[in-house]
């Protein structure tokens with residue numbers, strides 16, 4: 362039985378995401394350059410009647426890596442098997458997955474940087490020559506048997522491309538980094554999702570949700586659902602700017618799109634470490650948070666928006682962060698009011 366992607370299954374959004382997840386290139390908003398390159402690769406592979414080259418997608422969580430993998434499979438008319446680095450404990454698990462693949466299938470490995478070294482080494486010949494080497498018996502009787510696999514496409518996703526080993530990275534024919542989405546692109550995501558959910562939303566309200574989604578479609582969809590709940594319970598129906606404002610203030614999301622954890626990180630750097638620099642481990646300990654959560658989920662957006670800077674000696678807050686927190690301290694009710702531009 363194929364190993365399922367545990368993270369996707371436990372994702373609070375999973376049930377709804379199935380329907381909100383774009384199915385084809387045409388539904389996939391933004392990431393224009395990356396999408397175009399992959400579209401060309403898919404078209405070329407189809408023309409040659411060959412599987413597409415192995416593809417590595419990097420970028421923070423929720424930016425659409427898994428969606429792209431599913432789209433590639435759908436556009437190639439191929440079957441996809443989804444799993445994740447931490448779900449493949451032993452080489453045997455990987456061998457089971459690989460030997461079950463049919464010609465042209467897609468194997469999607471999320472969090473591929475978390476594969477163990479041993480498992481990773483089994484992937485090399487599989488990726489390069491569509492074969493795996495079994496070692497049977499031990500000691501002097503040990504024998505290596507080659508097993509030929511059907512030609513397949515590996516799509517790897519990673520939130521930490523820097524942690525990927527060079528031998529693994531070099532075996533991907535294509536490697537793309539997904540960037541945060543612009544408010545305009547996220548507005549399109551919100552409008553599309555509202556349409557799927559049969560909810561009506563004003564244009565300015567959709568933009569307000571988009572601006573507070575940390576550049577991330579998954580968050581845009583999550584906020585849209587919170588706002589929709591609020592609209593359904595407190596008002597009958599249509600989502601207006603007032604409803605977005607009330608609902609997102611209740612969720613602790615401010616005008617710059619930062620949530621409680623973002624502000625906590627900034628506050629700790631300012632109040633405990635005098636603005637920085639501070640190392641990731643010290644920061645995680647002071648916050649009582651996982652190091653990976655800070656590195657993979659919180660920090661990329663704070664860096665991209667210039668609230669923190671990374672220096673050789675650690676993380677430092679910017680003047681923009683100090684000004685933002687000071688303004689909120691002086692006037693907490695303004696949490697939502699300022700324009701985020």
Ligand code: ADP
Pocket residue numbers: 378379381382383388389390391392421422423424425426427428429518550578579580582
């Ligand atoms: P990742 O694998 O990078 O964590 P996902 O592909 O699971 O991200 O995306 C999370 C959700 O965000 C999807 O289920 C979908 O609803 C939405 N989403 C992501 N990218 C896009 C996009 N380009 N266009 C529309 N919706 C998107």
